[in-house]
Amino acid sequence: MTAGYDLIVIGGGAAGLGAARAAARVKARVLMITDGPPGGECTFTGCVPSKTLIEAAARRLPFPVAARRVRDAIATIAATETADALRAEGIDVELGRARFVAPGRIEVDGKPVTGRRLVVATGAAPLVPPIPGMAEVAYLTNETVFDLTDLPASLAVLGGGAIGCELAQAFARLGSRVTLIESQDRLLGDQEPEASQVIADVFTREGIDLRLGVEVDKVGTDPGGVLLSLHDGTHLIAQRLLVAAGRTSLNEGLGLPAAGIVVDERGYIVTDDHLATTARGVYAAGDVTGRAPFTHTAFAMGRLATGNALLRRRTRYRADATPWVTFTDPEVARVGITEAEAAHHGGQVAHLPMTDVDRAITAGQTHGFIKLIAGPRRLLGNLGGGRILGATIVASRAGEMIHEPALAMATGMFTGRLAQATHAYPTWSYGTQLAAAQFFMTIGGRRARPAQPSVK
Numbered sequence: 001m002t003a004g005y006d007l008i009v010i011g012g013g014a015a016g017l018g019a020a021r022a023a024a025r026v027k028a029r030v031l032m033i034t035d036g037p038p039g040g041e042c043t044f045t046g047c048v049p050s051k052t053l054i055e056a057a058a059r060r061l062p063f064p065v066a067a068r069r070v071r072d073a074i075a076t077i078a079a080t081e082t083a084d085a086l087r088a089e090g091i092d093v094e095l096g097r098a099r100f101v102a103p104g105r106i107e108v109d110g111k112p113v114t115g116r117r118l119v120v121a122t123g124a125a126p127l128v129p130p131i132p133g134m135a136e137v138a139y140l141t142n143e144t145v146f147d148l149t150d151l152p153a154s155l156a157v158l159g160g161g162a163i164g165c166e167l168a169q170a171f172a173r174l175g176s177r178v179t180l181i182e183s184q185d186r187l188l189g190d191q192e193p194e195a196s197q198v199i200a201d202v203f204t205r206e207g208i209d210l211r212l213g214v215e216v217d218k219v220g221t222d223p224g225g226v227l228l229s230l231h232d233g234t235h236l237i238a239q240r241l242l243v244a245a246g247r248t249s250l251n252e253g254l255g256l257p258a259a260g261i262v263v264d265e266r267g268y269i270v271t272d273d274h275l276a277t278t279a280r281g282v283y284a285a286g287d288v289t290g291r292a293p294f295t296h297t298a299f300a301m302g303r304l305a306t307g308n309a310l311l312r313r314r315t316r317y318r319a320d321a322t323p324w325v326t327f328t329d330p331e332v333a334r335v336g337i338t339e340a341e342a343a344h345h346g347g348q349v350a351h352l353p354m355t356d357v358d359r360a361i362t363a364g365q366t367h368g369f370i371k372l373i374a375g376p377r378r379l380l381g382n383l384g385g386g387r388i389l390g391a392t393i394v395a396s397r398a399g400e401m402i403h404e405p406a407l408a409m410a411t412g413m414f415t416g417r418l419a420q421a422t423h424a425y426p427t428w429s430y431g432t433q434l435a436a437a438q439f440f441m442t443i444g445g446r447r448a449r450p451a452q453p454s455v456k
Contacts, residue, residue: 004114005031007310008106009302010098010254011121013040014295015286017081018302019119024090028310031115032091033098033108039081041123041143042295048077049146050166054327057173063151066174070146100259103279117281117309120261120269121302122254124287127246129158132218137226139219139241142167148240152176156228156238158216160187162326164244165199168208169328178208179236181228185213188326192339192392195332198368199394202330211236249288266290273316275305283309292319321409325399330354330368333402336390336409339373339451347375347389347451348382350438354395357431368394370435372405373451374415385415385439397428404432415439 007023009016012034023030032038042048052073056066079085083093096109106113126141128134140148142163153176157168160182172178180187180203186196187203187210203210215231225239249267256263260279262270268290275283283305286298297319307313323335339349354360354368373390376382391405408418418436423429438448 004116005029005092006116007031007306008033008113008115008118009121010034010106010118011040011123011286011288012036012038012081012093013121013123013286013298014042015121015123015288015298015302015305016040016119017086018299019121019285019306020086020091020302021089022303022306023310026310027090030091031094031113032086033094033096033106033113035095035097037078037081038083038086038093039078042298043078043081044074045143045146047295048073050142050163050170051327053146053174054166054170054329057170058329060173063174064149067146067149097253099253100255100261102258103260104281106259118283119302119305119309120251120254120277120282120284120288121286121298121305122250122288123298124247124293125250126243127248128243129216129245131216133220134243137219137221137241139226139243141243145242152225152238152240154225154238155179155240155242156181156226156236157242157244159244159246160184160189160212161244161246162188164242165203165326165328167242167244169203169206172203172206172208177238179211179238180208181211181214181216181230183213183215187212188332191326191332191334192371194369194371195334195392195394198330199328199332202328202367247287247293249290251288264290274308274314275301275317276308281309291317292322292324294322294324297322297324321406323402323406325402327399330365330394330396331398333393333398334391335402335406336388337373338390338392339371340453342373342375342389342451343453345375345389345451347373348386348439348448349373349451350435350448351446352431352435352438352444354431356444357395357428357434359426359428359430360395362426363396365396368396368398370395370401370431372415372418372432372435372439374439374448377412377414383414384417385419385436387412388415388418393432395428395431401429401432404429 006028155176157180224237226241262278269284285301285305326332350372352370355366374386375389388408423433
């Protein structure tokens, strides 16, 4: 523990794994410090268990079977990320809590450790809103909900973002009576309004009770479970309460002020475009930065931070071409900007409802749409259809379909290439070709139109 390292990584989640493995690949001497098992939230309380539960719910499996599948999936993936597995890759692992004691100096459970460069990747934790009575009830979060051994007869979900929507639908399909409460007037507030409406319609058809545009004034206990008093004067009782109201930076006890590391008003570590913090030689990656809170972005940020720290690269982190998916059914996938944002950039929009996609018709899954947003290229204008600025896809396979427009954005591809490339028929992605063709001709009575600043 007293030996000097080329790189010290604080945190063992996706960002920490990305940073440490990138360092090991260039033969740097690297130490990962983690106060929990490597793999972090994604493996144990995030992506892996939630997507396993979603798949089990889609198959209408009994809850005990679904819970067992969750445990098995976690065990299988965690086995590839153990301390021993990482040591075999050339990564030293220390289990303990790290703390900065001075600029460039850290301790692990009181023992000093030194390194030339550091990457902070401690992640984020569930945000529990300060609602009166919350501390007195046994609420669930994504960190505890997968420990349930019995299916709740009724479940109230506080929060209509990605986590809330995914778990609300999963538990409803497993047999719980679900009520979802969201203070905004629509679900998935960071998505296109059209996408929010599709998911709301599907949820309503599946029997999920939506309470939108209303806040919870207080919570308390009840013989039936948890009593929630809403701002509109109504009350509801649920056996269990799941809080999915956002995330907060996980950096308490790190001693960031001692290192000269500045955080913003939300508590996230401030980084520049190269992921450098305000402390010399210290970088940050993943959820602790408050940037795109997804496993794949955290891993990519970890790799980029290591490259900039060790190899003195000056690579900028680009979030504009990074896709993200909400794994409801249908899925909601997005990359780049929305139509409202594109209206200020001279954007054009191609829109194709899934009712016009033959693969969706054959599958009987026609909820949703494909929306491609294109804009002029520098110097070349709209030649070749310009370039893709963003895309939103709501479809059964949206999470797979979004990568084609994401690739177009990442490579600066002419929009016309999406329309020219031959797509297999009948596939879900064939709809992407039809949508892209709207920038050049009328397809099924539709042609690309100017982006609108307000979309219903």
